[in-house]
Amino acid sequence: MVDLTINLGFIKLRNPIITASGTFGYGLEFSPFLDLREIGAIIVKGLYFNEREGNPPPRIFETPCGMLNSIGLQGIGVKKFAEEILPKLTDYGVPIIVNVCGEEDDEYARVVEFLSSKKGISCFELNISCPNVRKDGKCPAISPEWTYNIVKLVKQSTKKPVITKLSPNVTDITEIAISAEEAGTDGISLINTILGMAVDIETRKPRLGNVFGGLSGPAIKPIALRMVYQVVNTVKVPVIGIGGIFKGVDALEFLIVGAKAVQVGTANLIDPLAPLRILNEIKDFCEKKGITKIEDIIGTLKVGD
Amino acid sequence: MFVDSAQIIGKKIWSDWVLLSLKTYKIAEQARPGQFIMAKVNDSFHPLLRRPFSIHNVSSGEIEIFFQIVGIGTTILSEKKVGEKLNIIGPLGKGFNITSSVQNKEYYLIGGGRGIAPLFFLAKEIKKAGGKPYVLYGAKTEKDLPLLKKFWDEEIQVYPSTEDGTLGWHGLITELFEHKLKERNKIEKIFVCGPHEMMKKIALIAEKNKLDAEYSLESIFGCGIGACWGCVVKLRREKEKWVKACSEGPVFSGKEIIW
Incomplete structure (x- = not known):
């Protein structure tokens, strides 16, 4: 038996596998495929205060070992989520994390204020890093000050723990991580997608309606791993690793580097059983290696001799 | 909706057109016309995404898919041999409405x-x-x-x-x-x-x-199960909005489609 429980300090998880926002719908979409309660935690698709249109299609383009998306955070808004989704989702008894979005800084506060009183939400993840919201691909997570301000504002607006999700589209990820920590974030998750584009040479049009999109999938894992390693060595708050996790070995790499948990994202779109398959592969590895407690593997990277 | 490793039990090719028969009891039992499956054409990360295929035919415990070889996914699929397995999810989406009395119509x-x-x-x-x-x-x-x-x-x-x-x-x-x-x-x-x-x-x-x-309607599908919101099409409902083609369609009434 392997003890798979993870203590993030502000929340205890039965295992380190979390589903990443935007890749797992509002959770219920996956209930025909797997027992949701076996997942460490579910992060639901990013929510703005109101319903949101999203970007014009095409919204998806496949690239070698990856995909670009420019969904643009189309979504149902907090009221509909609280009324129609949350009561059903809480029945599963799986920790629910809401990914929070905002058009303006103050919308983040309004979203968490509204949802903090609702039963069944464990914590929030601040989506300050979606590249698909503004035409120029900019987001708060590209600036230390902007990051600081939003995290601070949200922390003042809720008593629930807050995870801040960072963008890889920066020159120095550690600067942003420090800002988030100084503003009081309880945890950090990274990376969001990498800003990219693709062109159809026949029509000479961009492959995405929004021109730019976010690259995800196995192609981005080395970048994600490097950034997680940098952040883990910079901040004290727990770090959650995201980026191209498709197999148990991928998740284990992030844990060894020092992530306390991981998020499975794009893999969900291809294999709806991915979260539990990956979990089983981690379990098998631990059993084979005689590791009795998954936490013993975290941050065990050996650099140098 | 089921995930199944379906055995290929029949294959026909006419130049770049391919018909595959798949053994898949549960999907065959529930499939309705207009619904589709999502197939992973290999175990590799390239191509990464599943590919959607309309359910072309259903007979006891079997379904057929019919496609044209147009890109990397369909090329790989066309090279599959009878006896090999194909990982599929289905039946997905909402199909054609033929619920009203059809008799003699x-x-x-x-x-x-x-x-x-x-x-x-x-x-x-x-x-x-x-x-x-x-x-x-x-x-x-x-x-x-x-x-x-x-x-x-x-x-x-x-x-x-x-x-x-x-x-x-x-x-x-x-x-x-x-x-x-x-x-x-x-x-x-x-x-x-x-x-x-x-x-x-x-x-x-x-x-x-x-x-x-x-x-x-055709669209680029990410997941096929309504999770990624990649495949939206514009519909006229209570107001004009982007609607997921995979889970709310792919079949829509002409009254609501905005061409």
Whole structure:
């Protein structure tokens, strides 16, 4: 038996596998495929205060070992989520994390204020890093000050723990991580997608309606791993690793580097059983290696001799 | 919805057109015309995403998919051999509505190119329920109409059209449709699947003739199960909005589609 429980300090998880926002719908979409309660935690698709249109299609383009998306955070808004989704989702008894979005800084506060009183939400993840919201691909997570301000504002607006999700589209990820920590974030998750584009040479049009999109999938894992390693060595708050996790070995790499948990994202779109398959592969590895407690593997990277 | 590792039990190829038969009991049992499956064509990260395929035919414990080789996914799939397994998810989406009493009612089923795929299953179901399906099957040239014999074998009336006149009506399927409308004036409904421009033209004709119509829309699918919101199409509902083609469609009523 392997003890798979993870203590993030502000929340205890039965295992380190979390589903990443935007890749797992509002959770219920996956209930025909797997027992949701076996997942460490579910992060639901990013929510703005109101319903949101999203970007014009095409919204998806496949690239070698990856995909670009420019969904643009189309979504149902907090009221509909609280009324129609949350009561059903809480029945599963799986920790629910809401990914929070905002058009303006103050919308983040309004979203968490509204949802903090609702039963069944464990914590929030601040989506300050979606590249698909503004035409120029900019987001708060590209600036230390902007990051600081939003995290601070949200922390003042809720008593629930807050995870801040960072963008890889920066020159120095550690600067942003420090800002988030100084503003009081309880945890950090990274990376969001990498800003990219693709062109159809026949029509000479961009492959995405929004021109730019976010690259995800196995192609981005080395970048994600490097950034997680940098952040883990910079901040004290727990770090959650995201980026191209498709197999148990991928998740284990992030844990060894020092992530306390991981998020499975794009893999969900291809294999709806991915979260539990990956979990089983981690379990098998631990059993084979005689590791009795998954936490013993975290941050065990050996650099140098 | 099931994830299944389905064995390929039959395969036919006509130049770049492929028909695969898959053993998959649960999916076959639940499938309705217009629904689709998502297939992972290999175990590799390239291509990464699953590919959607309309359910072309269902018989006891088996389904068929019919596709044209157009890119990397369909090329790999076309190279699969009988006996190999294919990982599929299905049945997915909402199919064609043939719930009202079908008995003796007449339907035009209009399929352009690979858009014919879901209409074979639909025609069989309409016929089984006592309705009369008339299939219009159009393509560029004769070799792109490999399914004609299949319709004949089921004794389903099918009218081919080719743009180069090598078989059947010489011209566009949309022109054939206008012509055929003069022959029958008590059409209950039309069901359409094909390239966007073709369906748009059909929609204009259907509207002019006040015909009830359903269209199976094509879009780039990410997941096929409603999770990623990648495949949206613009619909007229309580207001104009982007709606997921995979889980709320791919079949939509002509009344709500914004072409």
